[in-house]
Amino acid sequence: MSVKIKDQPFYIQSTAVLFGLILLVYVLIQLADILVPLAFAAFLAILLNPLCNRLQRYKIPKGISIAIAMLIMILCVATVFYFLSTQIIQFGDSLPTLQKKFEEITIDLKNWIQGTFGVEITKQEQMLKDALNNSQAILGRTVNSVLGTLAIIFLLPVYIFLMLFYKSLILNFLYEVFSEENSKKVSDVLSETKTAIQSYIVGLLIEMIIVAAMNSTALILLGVKYGILIGCIGAILNLIPYLGGIIAIALPVLMATVTKDGYSTQLGVIVAYIVIQFIDNNILVPRIVSSKVQINALMSIIVVLLGNALWGLSGMFLSIPFVAVLKIVFDRIDDLKPWGKLLGDNIPTHHKGDLWRSRNRRKAVLPSKEPIIKKP
Structure with missing residues (x-):
């Protein structure tokens, strides 16, 4: 007689899910050299x-x-x-x-x-040398990547x-x-997955071109050397959701520091990039990059960091479309629909805890419906 996992106590279900996730992550890490090219190719x-x-x-x-x-x-x-x-x-x-x-x-x-902190130059050089020695492992991982x-x-x-x-x-x-009765769900998942990935990648490329043009124009107007190159690199880094845009600001600021006197240009670069990021996040992304599947900002940041921990730079690029595919699958399976809602960008106006408490309050306030017994 077979026993289903969902019929077991919660601690058994959670343990089975945890072991399944550990096994899945282990397989993904071990087979990264095979799975990463396959994912990009797909x-x-x-x-x-x-x-x-x-x-x-x-x-x-x-x-x-x-x-x-x-x-x-x-x-x-x-x-x-x-x-x-x-x-x-x-x-x-x-x-x-x-x-x-x-x-x-x-x-x-x-x-x-x-002069400010009293740290001798020799001590500063030693600290810098130690930091470089500690970064050799990071450099090795970067070379491998x-x-x-x-x-x-x-x-x-x-x-x-x-x-x-x-x-x-x-x-x-x-x-x-899958069984024939699930053919409709399979067809819907494949159709929405194709549409989501196509719209995401095409939108991402259009966004990258527009951001590269805005970055380059701003840097050229500010007089930063190699503004076109740095602007294009910043647009490529911007493909990494939420984190790439922050990293991209450091490049023109560093170039302005090396090639120009004073700090007015650096301040101008920071202001220009903040404006560009505002336009990108509030105009370009919602109207160009958006697809039928929307992943909320919190889950996007968490997923990007997890993708970096799993597959490095490749994982950061693959994380968002991969989670978009997962959300499509979750929305089609009844038991997994809560996970699809958690990944999505639709924020409910009330949570069920408030509804439950308000319902209980109304029950407490309503008069009892028991019949009143009159005394003779």
Whole structure:
């Protein structure tokens, strides 16, 4: 006789769920080198799927349609990298001058710390050396992450091509693995997942272009050197939800500190980036990046941090669309609907605790309905 988990006491259910989560996280960490390229390939394959379908309507063979769509994607990426590389070359030509200026600022800062806080320069250098030694592990993880990213770049075209080529096989498997009575739910989940991912990625790219233009324009007007390069890098960092925008401010502030005297330019950069972030968060994201699935800000920050702990930089980029897919699934399963509401952006006006307490108060105030016995 089989016993269902949901029929067991709460402590048994919670223990089973906890062990399941631990096992899932362990598998995700151990198989990161395989799963990360597959995840990126799946999202990009969904993005390219409409173009492949359109090409096939013109009687172009399936394999050639996929190859043309991938070629267009590669050309777009190569154009962006070529543009950034020309800016990086200009930055490299001025690197010795910038390094000399940075050393002068560093010496002035050390003298100021010695005069203000009484910390000797030799002690400051020792503290800096210790901090650099402690950061070697972080540097090693960063190098590994970069190498992993390069591996992803070489594997992505192969995975994308095969996923698009075997699309019907994968979809048939997803339909057949569930019972026929759930076919409608499976169809709804797949349709909404495709729409959510496509709208999210396309919106994200449009947002990145607009933010790059605003960053670059602001930095050029403020006279910051290499404003186009730094503005584009800031827009790329902005793809990391909520955290990337904060990190992106440090780059132009540092460049202004190295290349300009005084602090008016740095203040101007901070004000400009705050305005750009306000426009991005309140206008661009709701109107351009928004899809049918909305993840609230609290869950977004938590998920991004968890994605970083799980898969590093790749996990930060994958976290939001992955959770959007989870929310679609949660909203379709009755037992998981509370989790879907927790991830969502719809804030109820009252919580059920207030309703329960108000209902009990009304019961206490209402007069008793017991019959009144009159004395003879």
